Amino acid sequence: MNAVTWDQRERIIALLGDASADPDVRAVVVTATGRGFCAGADLRGGPASAGDRVTGDVARMIRRGAQRFVGAVLDCEKPVIAAVNGTAAGIGAHLAFACDLVLAAESATFVEVFVRRGIVPDGGGAYLLPRLVGPQRAKELMFFGDALPAAEARAMGLVNRVVPAEELEKTAREWAERLAQGPTRALALTKQLVNASLDTDRATAFAAEATAQELCMTTRDAREGVAAFVERRTPSYEGR
Incomplete structure (x- = not known):
C-alpha cells in the first residue's frame, strides 16, 4: 500500500528539489502503483520505543520528516499533479492535498487515519484541510477518521477531477503535458x-x-x- 519509508521520503524530497532547479522539467506528477496511493508513514521505521525517547524527539522527527515532505510539494517551483490511484491515508492524504492539482480514480479514498491511532494529524494536515474545505469540514474528517470516497472528496473541493481507474494515467499525462507547454x-x-x-x-x-x-x-x-x-x-x- 506504499507506506512511506525514510528512504522513499528523502528520495521524493530530493526529486522535487531537483525539479525546481531543472529548467527542462516543466511539470511533476506524483502517483503510485498497486492498490494504494500511500497508506501513510511506515511505522516500522519510526522512532525508538517510548522508553528510549526524550522530550523533543517526536517533534524533531515530525519537523524533519512529515513536514519537510509536504513542504517540498508546496515549495516546488513546478506545478505538481497528484494522480491518486487508490487509498490515500494519513500522510498519503496530505501529500495529495499539498499538490497543486488532484486527479483521483473512482476507486480512490482519502482517510484522516490519525484519530484511529490516538494521535493528532501531522504532515501539515491541520494547516492544509481548513484552507481547502473550511474548519468545520476539516474537523469532521479529522475527528471521525472515516474513509472519504473520491466522488465526495471532489464535491468538497479536495479533488479537481475523478476519472475511471483505467483513465487516470492518461489524464494525468495530458494535464502534465498541457502544463509543460505553459509559461x-x-x-x-x-x-x-x-x-x-x-x-x-x-x-x-x-x-x-x-x-x-x-x-x-x-x-x-x-x-x-x-x-x-x-x-x-x-x-x-x-x-x-
Missing part, C-alpha cells in the same frame, strides 16, 4: 502567490502580486506571450 516561471510565481494569499492580508498580497509581475515580465516566455498576442499566433513557451 513555467509564470506558473511558479502564480503558485507562490496563491499559496501565500491564504496567510496574508490584502496589502501584502497585492504587493507580492506586483513584484511577481515585475519578475515575470523579465522572462523570455512573457516576451513571447505578448509578441504572440500582437502577432495573432499561438505562443511557443520555453519555460524560461
Whole structure:
C-alpha cells in the first residue's frame, strides 16, 4: 500500500528539489502503483520505543520528516499533479492535498487515519484541510477518521477531477503535458502567490502580486506571450 519509508521520503524530497532547479522539467506528477496511493508513514521505521525517547524527539522527527515532505510539494517551483490511484491515508492524504492539482480514480479514498491511532494529524494536515474545505469540514474528517470516497472528496473541493481507474494515467499525462507547454516561471510565481494569499492580508498580497509581475515580465516566455498576442499566433513557451 506504499507506506512511506525514510528512504522513499528523502528520495521524493530530493526529486522535487531537483525539479525546481531543472529548467527542462516543466511539470511533476506524483502517483503510485498497486492498490494504494500511500497508506501513510511506515511505522516500522519510526522512532525508538517510548522508553528510549526524550522530550523533543517526536517533534524533531515530525519537523524533519512529515513536514519537510509536504513542504517540498508546496515549495516546488513546478506545478505538481497528484494522480491518486487508490487509498490515500494519513500522510498519503496530505501529500495529495499539498499538490497543486488532484486527479483521483473512482476507486480512490482519502482517510484522516490519525484519530484511529490516538494521535493528532501531522504532515501539515491541520494547516492544509481548513484552507481547502473550511474548519468545520476539516474537523469532521479529522475527528471521525472515516474513509472519504473520491466522488465526495471532489464535491468538497479536495479533488479537481475523478476519472475511471483505467483513465487516470492518461489524464494525468495530458494535464502534465498541457502544463509543460505553459509559461513555467509564470506558473511558479502564480503558485507562490496563491499559496501565500491564504496567510496574508490584502496589502501584502497585492504587493507580492506586483513584484511577481515585475519578475515575470523579465522572462523570455512573457516576451513571447505578448509578441504572440500582437502577432495573432499561438505562443511557443520555453519555460524560461
